[in-house]
Amino acid sequence: MKPLAGIRVLDMSRVVSGPFCSMLLGDLGAEVIKIEEPEHGDDSRSFGPPFSGGESAYFLSINRNKSSCAINLRKAEGVDIVRRLAKQSDVLLDNFRPGTMERLGLDHSKLRAANPSLITCSITGFGQKGKDALRPGYDLIIQGESGIMDITGDPNGPPTKIGTSIADLLTGQFASQGITAALLERTRTGKGRHIDVSMLDCMASLLTFNAGIYFTTGRSPERRGNTHATITPYETFKASDGWLNIGVANDKFWRLFCEVIERPDLAADPRYAKAADRVRSRGELVPVVADIVSTRPRGHWIDRLRTAGVPYGDIRSVGETCEAEQLTSRGMVIEMPHPTAGTVKNINSPLRFDDQGNDQHTPPPLLGQHTAAVLHELLGISGDRLHALISLGVVRCREAEIPHG
Template sequence: MRPLAGIRVLDLTRVVSGPFCTMLLGDLGAEIIKIEEPEHGDDSRAFGPPFTGGESAYFLSVNRNKRSCAINLKKPQGVELVRKLAMRCDVVIDNFRPGTTDRLGLAYADLRRDNPALISCAITGFGAEGVDANRPGYDLIIQGESGIMDITGDPHGLPTKIGTSIADLVTGQFASQAILAALVERARTGQGKHVDIAMLDCMASLLTFNAGIYFTTGQSPKRRGNAHPTIAPYETFRAADGWLNIGVANDKFWQLFCQVLERPDLGADPRYARASERVSRRGELVPIIADIIAAQPRRYWIAALTRAGVPCGDIRSVAEVCEAEQLTGRGMIVEMAHPTAGTVKNILSPFRFGGDDGGDGDAARHLAAPLLGEHTAAVLAEHLDIGPYEVRALEALGVIRCHQAETAHG
């Protein structure tokens, strides 16, 4: 039994931040009822190419372990179905703009009045209040607004977004953490509460030492490419046949590093003895190191530095990571059967608990992302006691959508 077995989540989210949050909860064992717009479903179902079996690879990557229930929230009957489902859930989560749930007739206060133990979570771009509250919040926009892009990229080039949807993903992680904390509190008090998660808040919190530099000096940190503002050498170097990362994070590693470079003179040089001195003299020190590293291939340096205990690493492609023995050996790559896409592979959440096998046996506990409306009839039957006749009537009225395979099976 997984940690969140028995917890039911009503998922009104779409695209990335909310779906990533609910996928994390689903990986931990929660039942995730994903409410989707009946005609097109989650926006990310259309994000592509690539598609496989008619399904977007993007959608498949952040929606495993969920049941799709297609309900039209533009219909009063659809809103009433969702309201009734919320009465039978532990958590309801959305990533609408502020005020949308009120306009739909699904205000948090009303839902919690019907179900005092309900935990509600709203993910927005800028928060529920403030001058920017009503602005739409997409990952690219938040990366820029949060200061992250201003400190990312070549110092002589453009501000650069991080290569994954970091604002969405970090927000989903923070939202799942807050929901778990609210569940723990509810276990003590019996009462639910509302959680307000803003993407801007989440990304700004990642500034940590960069914000600390500003608060201490009054100066805003600038882009340094792959160099670290307070550690040197701690960056990317070109070897004879490609790139690698080297992280000389303290004075002990510096001495070991100089031994590997066969430059004991650098290790003995008082100008570079302490970390702060290496940072202040990085302009003269890094070119010396770069010339040495360029003389040998990556494998040489990674082997030599690893033997010496100096942190280093290759710069792998996504393909290399997905096939890496370290991940596959720990059961981090799961294969799941999908009705139209065949075998779907995902990288799992990094949770490990005592007793988990972490290997092939773990695959049986995970379900591939659902087809649109795949579980509509089943969810309504299980949780609202709505039978096949009423399901067909609701579908005829455009209130719900059932996947054809489910309808035929029913």
Template sequence: MRSSDAEALSGLKVLDLCRVVSGPFATMHLGDLGADVVKIEDPRNGDESRRYGPPFVAGESAYFLSVNRNKRSCAVDLKSAAGRDIVRALASVADVVIDNFRPGTLDKWGLSYEALRGENRGLIQCSISGFGRTGPDADRPGYDLIIQGESGVMDITGDPDGPPMKVGTSIADLVTGLYASQAVLAALVKRQRTGTGGRVDVSMLDAMASLLTFNAGMYFATGENPKRRGNVHPTISPYETFEASDGWINVGVANDKFWTLFCSVIDRKDLEADGHFDAAPKRAANRAALAALLQPIFATRTREAWLAAFRAAGIPAGSIKKVGEVCEAPQLVTRGMVQSVAHRVAGDLRFVARPIRFDDEAPAPSTPPPILGEHTGEVLSEWLGWQAPAIEKFAKAGAFGSRMSSERSAG
């Protein structure tokens, strides 16, 4: 584990009862900031995402590896009384407990916030769920695809004449994880002021609904549902995607100043004064006609030629890159955003590092995603002061699962 005092959250103990994406993404960000994150996993199979694939790297899921760096793994069976005793003991010395079980699950196991807080008044417990702890849908399971649809985001994504479309990444899981890590940091600040912890409730539906922003604003203002717009903006034009002679680019002519510059770059100064396009609201109202005029112009030059011209004029523009191009991009590599770490099984792993830096310093080196149960004995010794006999006692009581030997649990 990392122990640098320079890390913002150095010394913070986070007990991670999460799996798959939303919770692990939240705890990974806390780990990236220096927290000691201990991930509790089922000893039989671990986090479900360990089996998500292909691809696998030497048997390790690329999916799991992508959201579990800077953590330690403890294989503990929460379905056993002895395993739950271990979690209660760890929670008694933790600063934060994070889970993404369906509401009520931890309560049934005797691991409710009230039960854990009884042993630790400063404990912050953050619970992530699909629909929140209250309301008519509180007991529904939350999965990214379902929440993308329920939140309205899919209805405004995709071609205007096509079906609703999900975002190309697990946006509901990821944005919820970001909100959860933000909420934990806020709760820690509050604890400094009050001396006591508290409960944090983060709903995937709430998180995604918050992203509707101006789309919700348009509905509240008019009572009408926004329509799918593809790659165009509802109030700005041209602010969309065009096809050059060898690929696609995005252009963001976000105001009248940029419009004047844009007309010069494309050598169509006549458009600048055209009564249909000479002000931003007019360009938005006549978007289709403007796009029909512009597309043949963009087709006359390459992506790089257009991007160079727009860059020289100070007009926002960019290419539409493949994931591989982004992962190898000089801008990210130069800033230390593409890092590598040695994994015990998978070998050299590359990943996109945390996007936060302090005092212009690149992100600190990370520890690799853990092997299932890799740190069980180590954590019990460090956090609780347990020695081998105590760990052996819990192993015999089934705390680490019947398929794991006490020797592995203690190692």
């Protein structure tokens, strides 16, 4: 049994941060009911190309292990259905702008009045309060305002965003952590919590030692490309046939690295003896190392670095990573049969529990695929009533799933 088995999550979020959070909870065994707008569903269903069987690769990547329940929140009957579902849920997740849930009559204080054990979590770009609270928060915007873009990229180039939706994904991770902590607390108190998660807060938390440098010196760190502010050599080097990363993270590795490159004189040079010395002498040392590395192919250096135990890494494409034996052998690439997209592959959850074998996952749902089942099983809504709700534009169901009567 998975850790969150028996926990029901009502997921009113869309696009990336919230859906990634609820997918993480679903991977841990929670029952996730995804509430979607009936006509088009989650915005990310249209993010493409590419598409597979009418579903975007974007949507398919972050919505496994969920049921889709298509409910129109512009209708009072739709809002009432969500309110009734929340009464039977453990967690409610949203990523609307501040004030939206209150306008719908679904704010956390009202929901918890009916279900005191309910945990509610709201993801926003800038938080529930403050002068920026009502601004739309998108990944690119947050990467820029968090200071992350200013320290990312070539020192002589423009600020650069990280190559994945890091602000969205990190926020989803923090939200899932907050929810699991609230679930643990609930076992002691019996009461739910409201969790306010800001994308800006989450990204700013990544500044760690960069913020520490500013707080200590009063100066903002500058872009260093692939170099490290306080470790040298710890960066990307070009071999004769491509690129690799070398991480000489301490004095022990420095001595070993000098053996690898057959330069014992560098190990004996007092200018480079200690980590702080190497940082101060970066301008002299790095070009010497770069010249040496450039004379041989990657395979040569990788073999020698591996044998010596010096941290190193090839620089792989996304495709090479998805096919890497180290990942596939650990079950990090999973396959799921999808009703229209055929076999869907995802990157699996990185969490491993000692009593779990091969995980079984359900594929990302079609829009409204489970509306009938969820409303019938949890709320006792009959087939006839479902047909009436469909005709009123309150819900969307897949006809084959609607019960008789």
